[in-house]
Amino acid sequence: MDLLLVLTVLTVIIVLLFDYTNGFHDAANIVATVIASRAMSPAQAVAVVGIFEFLGPLLGGTAVANTIGKFVSLGDLTGQVALTTLLAGLLGAIVWNFVTWWKGIPSSSSHALVGGLVGAVWVSAGSDHVVWGLSELFQHGHFTGVTKVLLALVLSPVAGFGVGFIMHRIVLGCLRAAKPSANARLRRSQFITSAGLAFSHGANDAQKSMGILTLALMLGGFIHSFEVPFWVMLACSTALTAGILSGGWRIVRTLGFAIYRVRPIHALDSQLTSAAVIFAASMAGAPVSTTHVVATSIMGIGASEHPRAVRWDKAKEIATTWIITIPSAALMGASFFALQRALLGLG
Template sequence: MDLLFWLAVATVVVVLCFDYTNGFHDAANIVATVIASRAMTPAQAVIIVGIFEFLGPLLGGTAVANTIGSFVRLDGIDPASALTILLCGLLGAIVWNLLTWWRGIPSSSSHALVGGLVGVVVVSAGADQVVWGFRELFHNGHVSGVMKVLLALLLSPLIGFWCGYAVQRLMHALLLAAKPAANRGLKGAQFLTAAGLAFSHGANDAQKSMGILTLVLLLGGFIPTFTVPFWVILACASAITLGILSGGWRIVRTLGFAIYRVRPLHALNSQLTSAAVIFAASLAGAPVSTTHVVATSIMGIGASERPRAVRWNKAKEIATTWVITIPGAALAAILIYAVLRLFLGPA
């Protein structure tokens, strides 16, 4: 019981650390276009984003948490082993987040979490402990498990790109005769769209940690059913907000400048598009990558205006990172699990 208790404590701490690195890693996704378009100072961006990031998990429901907490099955194995597996999966995701932050590459924390957990579960407990969802999808059209997570992560960038493309075309047509002074209004409107993006990010991304933390409590026998306690919501909201306030500012340059030269209209359209796509996904219980949606919305906006001005080489670099994130995080988690088993002995 003592080992189980301390494993649970360690895993809860690591979940909150992942939540913090998620916010730290994704801070640039939210503030990049605001700062690049000079709509806000960094201090103003931090205040606005911090407030609404915290409100997102509190008011955004738990649909995404339910999805994340159910794509691996660990209730049929020893609780201590189950918590060890979760711990290693989370550590693998954290290692990948820090590595990509250090390199200034906007990879996906969501992909890292999925990769870390699936990789270590397959190696340690077997592939049948993962809810893949392939059979349910092809037999009765029901989307669940890993399939639901992957579809959300794969489709959301495409939706972000084409929504950004369409919104830019529409706004450009509406403002065709506008004078340069209109930029002042576009910058002012970003206080609303940036707040909306921060809220939607909190509502989606913090729920991933809420789902894992609730799964830890369930596997440890601390709660009878998978129901997210309020203190879990509050803890995850606080951790991700602290991460946002700390800020992974290295990625601001990549998203704000290296893909397309962002002006006030582009920034407003990117924030509006991203906020709408991410919040809709949150309501549907679909975990998406804020990094993917923001980056592809900027690409779509650039493609609708001046395709040749979009730095597609940078886009290819980001896309390559997206492809390797799941296997990369999985490998990191597996290595951590192997090292941990050397100290703890066989499961």
């Protein structure tokens, strides 16, 4: 069988595996506050989230896929080297996802994907094959490539914290005279807000895999332009949803209990904040980390109510993981490419 065909099929499989681990890793981000506030049982949360996670990639457009699929330039490489590079970057991201899941640390799958691909591309073809986007930014004020990706990943936690802070103040003001029975309505409302968060997560995160899978098909010669086929949308939606249904429950404890004591009002505000920030980013074609947004929204909500009750030490631990994710995944991606090059005898 032709090696290029084998590599293309293998890359498609690995992309879908990454998409699965992304859902597996991010399941806790979506359901943590729902479960912590006792608005739903784990089974109910997974059922609601699973449905809307599946719909998000199918109805959320392809703006993020276009951004992710174009921040590395591999068109001038041979198909075998280009696909081997993609494979190495994906494997680096997958390994990092499993490491952080095992440790119960809510790191970013988006950061892992960016790091893994940059590391693999740098070793295989050189730094000039990474679309950094700096010249476009300084000369034309246009955000593209890695600059756009990193800007979105950096600004989204800030937005999560700020919007969460303001959102909680507004909701507290509206419910100042409310009776304790209002908690029951707040819990019921989370069926809607958690569905919105799941939809926005699916619309953003599955598109990252859609972009890489479409790039792989183009490098393998199976499509001639960067247009996401419907079957790619469906496959990535299915893989992400399967990962969500499997659930990375180790991280629920961190997000739901280890940052701030989450009650129904906090859970509702966090879900509203996260859904709004992530969906706005999806419409702008900006890939963001659900982990970052959910975690910082909880911090912002806690800071607006009782700053001393926020467990900032846990926040520092999470932030440290965010900082080391890109270089760690890049090192893994580079290592996987070197190993594959030795096994396949690539020049």
